Amino acid sequence: MIEIALAGNPNTGKTSLFNILTNSYEYVGNWSGVTVEKKVGMLNNKKGHLIDLPGIYSLNPLSKDEGVATRFLIEENFSMVLNIVDASQLERNLYLTIQLLEYGKPVVIGLNMVDVAKGRGIMVNEKKLSEKLQSPVLPIVARTGSGCKELAGLLTNEKQENKPLYISYGQYLDQAMESLVAKMPEAENLPPKRWLALQFFEGNEVVHSLLKTLMPVEELQRIFAETEKLVQMEEGAKSLSYHIRAVRAEYIKGVLDVSLQKGDEVAYTLTDRIDNIVTNKFLGIPIFILFMYLIFKLTFDWIGSPISDLLDGFLTGPLSDGLTSMLQAAGASAFIKAVILDGIVAGVGGVLVFVPQIMILFFLISFIEDSGYMARIAMVMDKTLESIGLNGKAFIPMIIGFGCNVPGIMAARTIEQPKERLLTIILTPLMSCSARLSVYSLFVGAFFTQNQALVVLSLYLLGIVIALTLAKIFSSTILKEEGSMFVIELPPYRIPQWRTLMRNTWEKGKGFIKKAGTFIFGGSVIIWFLSYSGPAGMGVDMNKSFLALIGGAIAPLFEPIGFGSWQAGAALITGFLAKEVVVSTMNIIYVAPDLHTLQGVMAHHFTSLSAYSFMAFLLLYVPCLATVAVIKKETGSAKWTWFSIIYALLIAYIVSLIIYQGGKLLGF
Amino acid sequence: MVLTDIKAGGKAKIINTEHVNVLVRRRLLDLGIMEGTEISIKRILPFGGPFAVEADGQWVGIRRSEAKLIQVCHS
Numbered sequence A: 001m002i003e004i005a006l007a008g009n010p011n012t013g014k015t016s017l018f019n020i021l022t023n024s025y026e027y028v029g030n031w032s033g034v035t036v037e038k039k040v041g042m043l044n045n046k047k048g049h050l051i052d053l054p055g056i057y058s059l060n061p062l063s064k065d066e067g068v069a070t071r072f073l074i075e076e077n078f079s080m081v082l083n084i085v086d087a088s089q090l091e092r093n094l095y096l097t098i099q100l101l102e103y104g105k106p107v108v109i110g111l112n113m114v115d116v117a118k119g120r121g122i123m124v125n126e127k128k129l130s131e132k133l134q135s136p137v138l139p140i141v142a143r144t145g146s147g148c149k150e151l152a153g154l155l156t157n158e159k160q161e162n163k164p165l166y167i168s169y170g171q172y173l174d175q176a177m178e179s180l181v182a183k184m185p186e187a188e189n190l191p192p193k194r195w196l197a198l199q200f201f202e203g204n205e206v207v208h209s210l211l212k213t214l215m216p217v218e219e220l221q222r223i224f225a226e227t228e229k230l231v232q233m234e235e236g237a238k239s240l241s242y243h244i245r246a247v248r249a250e251y252i253k254g255v256l257d258v259s260l261q262k263g264d265e266v267a268y269t270l271t272d273r274i275d276n277i278v279t280n281k282f283l284g285i286p287i288f289i290l291f292m293y294l295i296f297k298l299t300f301d302w303i304g305s306p307i308s309d310l311l312d313g314f315l316t317g318p319l320s321d322g323l324t325s326m327l328q329a330a331g332a333s334a335f336i337k338a339v340i341l342d343g344i345v346a347g348v349g350g351v352l353v354f355v356p357q358i359m360i361l362f363f364l365i366s367f368i369e370d371s372g373y374m375a376r377i378a379m380v381m382d383k384t385l386e387s388i389g390l391n392g393k394a395f396i397p398m399i400i401g402f403g404c405n406v407p408g409i410m411a412a413r414t415i416e417q418p419k420e421r422l423l424t425i426i427l428t429p430l431m432s433c434s435a436r437l438s439v440y441s442l443f444v445g446a447f448f449t450q451n452q453a454l455v456v457l458s459l460y461l462l463g464i465v466i467a468l469t470l471a472k473i474f475s476s477t478i479l480k481e482e483g484s485m486f487v488i489e490l491p492p493y494r495i496p497q498w499r500t501l502m503r504n505t506w507e508k509g510k511g512f513i514k515k516a517g518t519f520i521f522g523g524s525v526i527i528w529f530l531s532y533s534g535p536a537g538m539g540v541d542m543n544k545s546f547l548a549l550i551g552g553a554i555a556p557l558f559e560p561i562g563f564g565s566w567q568a569g570a571a572l573i574t575g576f577l578a579k580e581v582v583v584s585t586m587n588i589i590y591v592a593p594d595l596h597t598l599q600g601v602m603a604h605h606f607t608s609l610s611a612y613s614f615m616a617f618l619l620l621y622v623p624c625l626a627t628v629a630v631i632k633k634e635t636g637s638a639k640w641t642w643f644s645i646i647y648a649l650l651i652a653y654i655v656s657l658i659i660y661q662g663g664k665l666l667g668f
Numbered sequence B: 001m002v003l004t005d006i007k008a009g010g011k012a013k014i015i016n017t018e019h020v021n022v023l024v025r026r027r028l029l030d031l032g033i034m035e036g037t038e039i040s041i042k043r044i045l046p047f048g049g050p051f052a053v054e055a056d057g058q059w060v061g062i063r064r065s066e067a068k069l070i071q072v073c074h075s
């Protein structure tokens, strides 16, 4: 089995190719930093594994996702590199290619985006390029799959070793490398020594720490300082890394001189024109809010709700009738019938009803992700975010968080500054995810039929505003700035492809459905059982059940914020598992046969005001279990994990208190 | 002259990036923006917001405070 690492600059189409070659459905989007962890896939011919890595510009990482890729390339075992380069940005892409070639593993180069290059009048002669780089080069279009089959044919393990590319970095540095190589001890599984020496002199952090385990630190420091001084004096370079870069630039120029032809410059007219609007002086932020409003209009009024209603009709009509008669025919006991109909069908079905709406939301988020708008909105938001101690890039995890907080938090890996990254991680859970959408759907259908989209939009904005306010507070107290930075690549706009959109939507939606089949299924059974049993035994009146006892114990706490019933208390406790479980719990405890009856019953337990207060509380209070787990993993700190739970509870209570008491004062 | 002296739509050649924050400079280098690069200003966001610049077909957004530290000359 061969192991092939897929490496290249960010946003060059690595994952698109990975999906084609391994028949996978990994996450593709039109901005830099979509892939943040390594993904392993089996090649279609079953002859090897392909490992998709986050994009990198060089082997010296700056952010955490880049660290994942470089550490893989330096520390792990693999037999070959598949290097994807963007034909329209060849010069910049070749800096990485050269470092990979110097490394000495066999490299196959996939020359991607030849369609984009052609559109800009750039012609690459792949034969000449291949000759110059001494490695196979194949033009492909990963978006359509053209050329990918041929490329797959090159991925064999015929050649295990490759002679490393040798570039002379000038007499002085070459000599320094030689003497450093001579001093390095022998060790297992070490990358080629000259390569290590070169990366060391370039300032590669990963190589630095690797060498530190092999040689005394003082000696390394001394060698570095001496060499830098020598090169500065003799070559007139500003620093070692500048010198190395200049030599590579020269080499690349030599390669491109024979292999690249630039035609007349063609401006990105489409991109230019769209950018004129979406990053407009005054309209930038309003346009973003308008987009969000349209998204909710589509999700609720125009498409989502009607389909959800149909699904509800099916689940509560033919499906439960069918189940009832089947159970009858099978002679099931009253207990079994109650578990299935009142527990599972009510609990799981109650959540499944919202799948159409959630799918539409996911579809629209995927559209934004694949269009190129993501990087623009980050730029439009940068000024605002800078003033509160973050940078524009922090908005990308937040938008992804609208789908699900877990990948949102993962996406924070691309933020270079550790403090800004931490802040983004602990605030992303305030972004209203699709699971919460199912609860809003239930409530707005009952209490705000006229203004569904507007009410939901207000909740999303509430989440954003609270997150921004807290960012300001945290960054000026516990997380003082270390100097913020912001540089973002703005990719050309692309019309998203149906295939990518459908795949991305399905990938995200699948998780939701899976959760319904596992977590929510199990949760529903337990909740039903707790509502069916009590201190007095089985089949008790629900008000005397264990569930009522547990919910009732914390209910008084919620009295001041508008919903002091045991039902609300119980629902909120179960919501910690996953927020949509709140919907299941409500379906079970209000024993309603379908969505509309449930909404009718709820009208007896909530007013519009307390319903809004409940939704705000649900939006803000503790992140769900999966989110807590990923916060723990990404911060690596129990302290920050607890912090994100506790501050969320406090802030939720305060906000709901203001909404409810303030609303009462205003006469709602 | 610095980058912020150029109007939207204008072009310039970078002569010095020494004063720019190290991390930002590293990123710009990654994106092929350094001394000697010709860049054009594509958009300037309002209220002291970022600059969108283009170099060799690559668009990049940077902060105005950083753009102020990049010395340029007419190309």
Ligand SMILES: Nc1nc2c(ncn2[C@@H]2O[C@H](COP(=O)(O)OP(=O)(O)OP(=O)(O)O)[C@@H](O)[C@H]2O)c(=O)[nH]1
Residues within 6 Å of the ligand: A009, A010, A011, A012, A013, A014, A015, A016, A017, A027, A028, A029, A030, A031, A032, A033, A034, A035, A036, A053, A054, A055, A056, A112, A113, A114, A115, A116, A140, A141, A142, A143, A144, A370, A494, A500
């Ligand atoms: N026009 C064109 N677009 C492409 C091509 N290959 C990929 N794309 C698009 O480029 C964007 C980036 O694709 P990804 O596959 O996510 O790129 P990546 O290299 O995995 O990106 P990161 O994970 O962020 O490093 C997507 O919008 C793709 O649809 C191509 O050959 N031609």
Ligand SMILES: [Mg+2]
Residues within 6 Å of the ligand: A014, A015, A016, A027, A028, A034, A035, A053, A054, A055
């Ligand atoms: Mg990717």
